[in-house]
Amino acid sequence: MTHAVLKIVVVGHVDHGKSTLVGRLLNDTGSLPHGKLEAVKAASEKRGVAFEWAFLLDALQAERDQGITIDTTQIRLKTKPRETIIIDAPGHREFLKNMITGASSADAAILVVDAVEGLQEQTRRHGYLLHLLGLRQVVVAVNKMDAVDYRPERFAEVSDQVQSYLSEIGVTAAHIVPLSAYKGDNVVARAKVLAWHAGPTLIEALSGFKSQALSTELPLRFPVQDVLKLDDRRILVGRIESGRLRVGDEILFSPSGKSARINSIENWGGKVPVIAAIAGQAIGITLDDHIFVERGQVGSHPIAAPRESRVFRVNLFWLGNHALEPGQRYKLRLATSEQVVEVERILKVVDLDDLKSEAITKVDRHAVAEVVLLAKGALALDEFPENARLGRFVLVDGYDIVGGGIVASADAEVARLAEAVKSRNLFPVGHRASLEARWLLNGHKGGVIWLTGLSGAGKSTIAMEVEHQLLRKGRQVYVLDGDNLRQGLNSDLGFSPEDRTENIRRVGEVAHLFAQAGAIVITAFISPYQADRDRVRTIQPEAFHEVYVKAGVPECAKRDPKGLYAKAIKGLIPEFTGISAPYEAPEEPEMTVETEGHSVESSVAQLLDYIESAFALENRENESALRG
Amino acid sequence: MNDLDALEQQSLFILREAFSRIEKLALLWSIGKDSCAVLWLVKKAFFGHVPFPIVHVDTGCKMDGMIEFRDKLAKDWNLPLIVGQNTAALKQGIGPQMGRVTCCEALKTDGLKAIVAEHGFKGIIAGIRRDEEGTRAKERVFSPRGVDSAWNLHDQPPEFWDQYTTSVPSGASIRIHPILHWTELDIWRYIERENIPVVDLYFDNGEGQRYRSLGCAPCTSPIQSRASSIAGIVAELETTTVSERSGRAQDKESEDAFEKLRANGYM
Numbered sequence: 001m002t003h004a005v006l007k008i009v010v011v012g013h014v015d016h017g018k019s020t021l022v023g024r025l026l027n028d029t030g031s032l033p034h035g036k037l038e039a040v041k042a043a044s045e046k047r048g049v050a051f052e053w054a055f056l057l058d059a060l061q062a063e064r065d066q067g068i069t070i071d072t073t074q075i076r077l078k079t080k081p082r083e084t085i086i087i088d089a090p091g092h093r094e095f096l097k098n099m100i101t102g103a104s105s106a107d108a109a110i111l112v113v114d115a116v117e118g119l120q121e122q123t124r125r126h127g128y129l130l131h132l133l134g135l136r137q138v139v140v141a142v143n144k145m146d147a148v149d150y151r152p153e154r155f156a157e158v159s160d161q162v163q164s165y166l167s168e169i170g171v172t173a174a175h176i177v178p179l180s181a182y183k184g185d186n187v188v189a190r191a192k193v194l195a196w197h198a199g200p201t202l203i204e205a206l207s208g209f210k211s212q213a214l215s216t217e218l219p220l221r222f223p224v225q226d227v228l229k230l231d232d233r234r235i236l237v238g239r240i241e242s243g244r245l246r247v248g249d250e251i252l253f254s255p256s257g258k259s260a261r262i263n264s265i266e267n268w269g270g271k272v273p274v275i276a277a278i279a280g281q282a283i284g285i286t287l288d289d290h291i292f293v294e295r296g297q298v299g300s301h302p303i304a305a306p307r308e309s310r311v312f313r314v315n316l317f318w319l320g321n322h323a324l325e326p327g328q329r330y331k332l333r334l335a336t337s338e339q340v341v342e343v344e345r346i347l348k349v350v351d352l353d354d355l356k357s358e359a360i361t362k363v364d365r366h367a368v369a370e371v372v373l374l375a376k377g378a379l380a381l382d383e384f385p386e387n388a389r390l391g392r393f394v395l396v397d398g399y400d401i402v403g404g405g406i407v408a409s410a411d412a413e414v415a416r417l418a419e420a421v422k423s424r425n426l427f428p429v430g431h432r433a434s435l436e437a438r439w440l441l442n443g444h445k446g447g448v449i450w451l452t453g454l455s456g457a458g459k460s461t462i463a464m465e466v467e468h469q470l471l472r473k474g475r476q477v478y479v480l481d482g483d484n485l486r487q488g489l490n491s492d493l494g495f496s497p498e499d500r501t502e503n504i505r506r507v508g509e510v511a512h513l514f515a516q517a518g519a520i521v522i523t524a525f526i527s528p529y530q531a532d533r534d535r536v537r538t539i540q541p542e543a544f545h546e547v548y549v550k551a552g553v554p555e556c557a558k559r560d561p562k563g564l565y566a567k568a569i570k571g572l573i574p575e576f577t578g579i580s581a582p583y584e585a586p587e588e589p590e591m592t593v594e595t596e597g598h599s600v601e602s603s604v605a606q607l608l609d610y611i612e613s614a615f616a617l618e619n620r621e622n623e624s625a626l627r628g
Numbered sequence: 629m630n631d632l633d634a635l636e637q638q639s640l641f642i643l644r645e646a647f648s649r650i651e652k653l654a655l656l657w658s659i660g661k662d663s664c665a666v667l668w669l670v671k672k673a674f675f676g677h678v679p680f681p682i683v684h685v686d687t688g689c690k691m692d693g694m695i696e697f698r699d700k701l702a703k704d705w706n707l708p709l710i711v712g713q714n715t716a717a718l719k720q721g722i723g724p725q726m727g728r729v730t731c732c733e734a735l736k737t738d739g740l741k742a743i744v745a746e747h748g749f750k751g752i753i754a755g756i757r758r759d760e761e762g763t764r765a766k767e768r769v770f771s772p773r774g775v776d777s778a779w780n781l782h783d784q785p786p787e788f789w790d791q792y793t794t795s796v797p798s799g800a801s802i803r804i805h806p807i808l809h810w811t812e813l814d815i816w817r818y819i820e821r822e823n824i825p826v827v828d829l830y831f832d833n834g835e836g837q838r839y840r841s842l843g844c845a846p847c848t849s850p851i852q853s854r855a856s857s858i859a860g861i862v863a864e865l866e867t868t869t870v871s872e873r874s875g876r877a878q879d880k881e882s883e884d885a886f887e888k889l890r891a892n893g894y895m
């Protein structure tokens with residue numbers, strides 16, 4: 001029972017007859033509910049206005065009062081062999097966002113042009129947007145032929161006009177149909193008065209279009225939507241946007257660069273295990289290794305990974321009330337990822353009246369432009385022509401979606417274009433900025449992750465890897481350890497209990513200075529005494545996170561990465577923690593990372609999980625038991 | 629994937645998106661076929677779990693068998709059920725005799741607002757569909773509501789490429805419509821395929837009539853039908869030209885009754 005539905009968007013200039021056409025299609029395909037036509041006719045009569053086909057769609061009072069369609073409606077046509085869904089898009093310039101909402105999910109478009117007026121401003125604009133939205137199946141309806149006495153000469157003039165415009169913007173109309181929606185000529189029934197037209201009627205033209213095919217043959221793109229923790233398992237959920245995957249496949253997650261194999265494809269309630277899934281499926285998978293994965297990362301096969309880029313050239317349409325200008329920042333959402341981007345430069349704004357592209361310094365509401373964006377952290381993406389699903393994005397300002405666009409290029413050339421910017425501070429901070437202002441700029445809170453544990457427990461290894469991972473994501477992060485502090489600031493200190501205490505005091509102060517500058521500071525010191533750690537905590541308790549990196553002395557002595565235990569056991573190092581000096585394990589740490597019997601990967605993932613939730617700005621909530 | 633699979637997969641995506649992006653979610657359960665299907669989709673999306681409360685706004689005059697069905701399913705499926713009622717309005721004797729729209733607003737809309745306020749829900753999942761009715765056809769999948777739950781249908785946010793409006797100012801909320809793109813026929817085919825429990829009122833029990841849409845007893849009437857099984861309903865719907873909500877009296881108080889109800893926060 002596979003019957004695809006064809007989704008059609010109807011666009012065109014205001015008053016060129018879009019709603020009339022849809023009303024006519026509804027009626028002539030027998031798709032109206034019983035009595036609907038009569039009810040609307042009666043209501044028109046009651047209101048003392050002549051019935052119009054458009055009234056059928058304008059189910060809302062306000063629309064009838066204003067005489068224009070306000071919002072997109074989706075209407076089903078009972079057509080054979082497959083159903084057609086008509087998205088009636090408004091023609092009023094102010095309502096462009098509704099037209100885009102409608103057109104973005106369509107398989108094909110009807111561009112309605114008035115035979116009397118010919119090509120108008122919104123005919124151009126909508127045509128161009130169809131091109132930007134990636135709609136390639138277009139039929140042009142030259143409407144109101146009755147008003148030009150069905151003259152083939154006028155039809156030829158309008159056809160030429162439309163065709164030459166469309167070819168300029170790279171759109172090819174499959175058919176151009178002369179018709180009258182009002183009279184019902186050449187919509188469903190072929191009209192005798194238009195017998196000179198050899199091509200199809202509108203409905204015949206539509207039947208030749210295809211439903212959008214899912215991209216199962218493109219490389220795998222699996223954007224992670226969420227990580228659910230269920231019954232002691234971590235299930236990665238998301239929709240496969242393109243390609244396919246199988247149990248056992250190695251999946252690389254970008255931009256983290258971590259990979260693991262698929263252990264299972266979850267199939268709740270299913271009778272047989274699922275071993276493969278394809279584009280369009282919303283699935284849950286488990287992995288064979290506990291790596292750090294979060295919403296926004298994109299799973300792929302290692303041989304065909306998406307691009308990772310911070311700088312890219314885009315074509316966008318702007319819906320914001322305030323103009324888009326260089327230097328402004330927005331949230332960019334691409335598949336499930338979200339990143340702060342800065343408008344690096346506006347390359348051109350497209351003037352739709354004559355398609356001239358002019359160098360302009362801002363993009364006004366409803367304009368279309370070519371822009372270079374600079375993201376705070378790396379994004380996994382594809383160029384639009386390679387893979388549309390991972391090559392398109394929206395921009396968000398505050399609570400609102402203010403624009404959409406496609407990634408035209410994310411290659412080295414674009415990176416060079418932005419080369420000059422690299423030296424410039426991307427997100428500058430004024431001198432009188434508050435801590436909150438710094439957090440907002442960074443996109444996360446600052447604070448101290450205080451790792452404590454025996455020598456060899458894994459503190460530095462974990463700290464360095466976590467720092468690396470956070471940096472890739474654009475976080476402000478820095479590791480303080482013995483190497484960078486004991487060589488300078490603390491070079492006057494030894495390893496006596498007093499000197500250890502002073503060492504920790506200084507490290508604590510420095511760490512909190514970094515935290516006040518908005519950074520996530522990770523410290524990697526044995527810091528054996530509870531009292532010393534408590535003292536550091538008192539500097540700024542809410543920003544202090546004590547993390548116990550736990551491994552026993554025998555295990556650490558076995559690892560002994562620097563050969564220190566061997567020396568200490570021989571008595572060559574005095575006051576060596578765990579051998580000849582005490583270690584006081586934390587009494588109430590914020591978290592404990594067990595490194596004995598666990599891989600570094602898994603410890604790193606655990607700590608990253610903690611940091612991402614503890615340092616998140618907007619409480620990305622739902623703190624239920626499910627949150628992974 | 630067939631067409632039902634495609635609809636289902638899109639709904640799972642929407643439900644997970646809501647769960648990932650919106651704090652304090654709840655699912656509105658009317659006990660009708662659509663919200664039962666949504667409930668099933670939630671279990672699928674979260675692998676047998678129901679990770680947020682299920683809210684039923686009880687008007688005190690639901691039809692026979694609906695409350696029993698609710699309580700049994702809640703027990704069988706171990707649902708985190710919250711039942712809310714506008715007891716103040718019921719005490720005042722609010723009923724359809726005072727005007728159907730007034731009654732709906734007091735018992736359903738205000739009843740819902742009270743629960744939302746009490747629990748601080750930021751997102752409400754509702755099982756409405758575009759093909760039900762003209763104003764629902766204009767809905768977004770993620771539909772922001774103002775502080776008083778009002779729907780500004782003349783200035784809805786753009787929604788494309790599955791990127792939804794998922795954050796709103798404090799005090800405002802979001803309605804999430806995971807089956808907006810389904811039809812009545814799709815729902816029945818899905819209920820049949822997945823074997824989802826529904827109230828018996830949908831079937832003819834030998835009297836030659838059945839309910840096509842369920843609501844409160846005083847304002848809901850049956851249709852003439854001999855369909856006593858899901859297959860019978862599917863066959864009936866494939867040829868019908870009668871609208872689904874034809875048995876719902878509150879829609880017909882005036883030409884724009886339903887639009888007004890919805891603009892004020894009705895589901």
